[in-house]
Amino acid sequence: WAVDDVSFPKDGTMSVAVAHQYCGALGKQANCQVAVSVHAVSDTASCPLQWRLFVPQEWAGDFGRRQKTGIPQEVGHREKWRLALDTLDELAGWGLVPPVVVADAGYGQNADFRDGLDGRGIGYVVAVRSDVTVLPQDAQPTTPVWSGNGRKPQPRYRHKPSSVSVLAAGRGRLAFTEVTWREGSRGPMRSHFLAVRVRPAGIRARRLAQAAATQEGFWDGVLPEVTLLVEWPEGAEAPTGYWLSNLPADTRIAELVRLAKIRWRIEHDYRELKHGLGLDHFEGRSWTGWHHHVTLVTAAHAFLTEQRLAPKADTADSPSTRSSTPSKTC
Secondary structure, eight states: OEEEEEEEEOOSSOSTTOEEEEETTTTEEEEEEEEEEEEEEOSSOEEEEEEEEOOOHHHHTOHHHHHHHTOOTTOOOOOHHHHHHHHHHHHHHTTOOOSOEEEOHHHHTOHHHHHHHHHTTOOEEEEOOTTOEEEETTOOEEOOOOOSSSSOOOOEESSOOEEHHHHHHHHOGGGOEEEEEEEETTEEEEEEEEEEEEEEOSHHHHHHHHHHHHTTTOOOSOOOOEEEEEEOOTTOSSOOEEEEEOSOTTOOHHHHHHHHHTTHHHHHHHHIIIIITOGGGOOOOOHHHHHHHHHHHHHHHHHHHHHHHSOSSOOTTOTTTSOSSOOOOO
């Protein structure tokens, strides 16, 4: 499944949850609505599973606009990464569980989001920025001897954390392997990649690891291991892409690359939903109206995707002619 958010430029202040915020559609701060979505994706098709409209902080206590647009009382401001986790929880309640979650750095950079996926037992391959700090896999903490006065000392690492960009550059181009992940319109899509086991070392990552261990009664200072995937394209002066993954250590690099790159499907969905089906053409202002609109657009997208994948011949076994519900005898 792919997690992302999409924006809808708007005029005025009365469309539900509209605010001056970053608008991806325009590439700058602008007046817009933002929605978080989760999509089921494969190499050949994709489709939205659920949406969450992002409610900015300024709407949380604006009783007048909330009442006019019909925002439910229980709905308040929640960060986008929390909305994504809420969506995963709701889908799990429907019996839908992702084999793995992919996301861009807007979500992957957030240690709380990664920790939320870990806590739910969900595997992930998420993009991060080049300034994320990590420790080597073999780094081990030591605990200074307690003098008996004051607080007991916390475990510490002798290694100094380094950014993923410094770590990758230090490995050198020769450490990278060429991987082809899919056929593009202009031929095979390939680049050079490196996969190495590391331990996220940011302050937030340390606090989350300590909090999780404290629930069990102790923390030995050992940070969890993840796989760092790095891309260094031919001709580039330095690596250009970074991902973290909690998938098993023996996951093949080709599979990590395929998952890291499959997120393009969600951008494909947004383009089809907007340009072909009018996702961003809703002119109403209400909470209910917005959700009705995105639901109908999603249903249309799912139908067209099914038709595109169905065999052309109208046979009894064709998905385009087969009933989607069990037949009943009258």
